[in-house]
Amino acid sequence: QVQLQESGPGLVKPSQTLSLTCTVSGGSISIGSYYWTWIRQPAGKGPEWIGRMYTSGTTNYNPSLKSRVTMSLDTSKNQFSLKLTSVTATDTAVYYCAREKGGTGAPDYWGQGTLVTVSS
Amino acid sequence: QSALTQPASVSGSPGQSITISCIGTSSDIGGYNYVSWYQQHPGKVPKLMIYEVSNRPSGVSNRFSGSKSGNTASLSISGLQAEDEADYYCSSYTNTGTLVFGGGTKLTVL
Numbered sequence: 001q002v003q004l005q006e007s008g009p010g011l012v013k014p015s016q017t018l019s020l021t022c023t024v025s026g027g028s029i030s031i032g033s034y035y036w037t038w039i040r041q042p043a044g045k046g047p048e049w050i051g052r053m054y055t056s057g058t059t060n061y062n063p064s065l066k067s068r069v070t071m072s073l074d075t076s077k078n079q080f081s082l083k084l085t086s087v088t089a090t091d092t093a094v095y096y097c098a099r100e101k102g103g104t105g106a107p108d109y110w111g112q113g114t115l116v117t118v119s120s
Numbered sequence: 121q122s123a124l125t126q127p128a129s130v131s132g133s134p135g136q137s138i139t140i141s142c143i144g145t146s147s148d149i150g151g152y153n154y155v156s157w158y159q160q161h162p163g164k165v166p167k168l169m170i171y172e173v174s175n176r177p178s179g180v181s182n183r184f185s186g187s188k189s190g191n192t193a194s195l196s197i198s199g200l201q202a203e204d205e206a207d208y209y210c211s212s213y214t215n216t217g218t219l220v221f222g223g224g225t226k227l228t229v230l
Contacts, residue, residue: 037219046123046209047158047166049219060217096165105154105213106171113165 002027004097004111012091012118018084022097022111029078030055035100036073036080037107040093048093052100053080087118124149124210124222131228132200140225142193142210148220150191154213157186157195160224161206169208170195197227205229 008020022036029036038050051061053071061069070083084091094115098107125143132138142149142157149155155173158166168177170186173193183198193212197204210222 046224047211047221049211049221051218062218063216104156104171105152105219106156106168106211107219108168108171108177110165 002099002109004099004109006095006097006111006114008114008116010115010117012087012116013120014088014118015086018082018087018091018095018116018118020082020095020097020114020116022080022082024078024080024099028075029073029080030075032056033102035102036071037098037100038071038082039096039098039107039110040091041096041113042090042093047096050082050084050095089118092116092118122220124212124220126208126210126222126225128223129226129228131230132197133230134200134202136200137196137198138200138227139197140195140208140210140227142195142212142222144191144193144212144220146191147216148191148212148214149188149193151215152213153188155186155188155193156211157184157193158209158211159204159206160209166209200229202229 003025012018035052037052041047068085073080094113096113098110100107157170160166173188174186185196208225
């Protein structure tokens with residue numbers, strides 16, 4: 001069974017770059033039928049989709065975050081990553097990585113989530 | 121993209137049935153059969169309960185069902201149980217290739 005695990009700093013200073021990595025086990029991220037996704041959820045609010053990456057390298061980003069987001073894949077390490085630049089307090093949230101089966105629009109396997117706080 | 125609209129809360133007694141609505145637009149729910157529903161217990165990871173409007177992943181109880189009419193999707197839960205008390209979120213594929221979530225509905229089992 002596929003498992004995902006987020007890793008990265010839990011505290012980021014305002015204006016700096018948030019960087020997270022998702023390590024996938026139990027399956028290869030090179031399989032073309034899956035999309036690799038980042039989702040975040042501020043405390044007490046609903047999830048917000050950040051974006052997805054295909055194994056081909058193609059990306060889709062949330063229009064509201066597009067200017068600050070970069071996603072990448074490292075197939076040799078079976079990992080994918082998220083970078084969010086110029087962070088502010090409003091970027092404080094639990095960040096999840098997830099797998100979306102192609103053609104369903106539904107992330108089915110999620111990581112446990114990692115809390116990232118933006119504060120000086 | 122605007123968040124999908126869900127009622128803030130719904131409630132029901134054990135054994136009863138409830139329905140949660142999720143209102144979107146023709147650019148998301150109305151345009152695609154890619155509506156999903158997630159259950160989230162406090163402090164836990166969202167769990168996929170319904171995908172492609174009405175399909176249940178393996179292991180999800182058949183007490184959960186989904187439907188769609190126009191720009192509105194619905195999640196129904198029959199035979200309410202105490203363990204169903206949780207937050208529920210809908211999501212939809214959009215015409216820009218992105219996903220959008222609803223604000224969530226808190227289900228209370230009385």
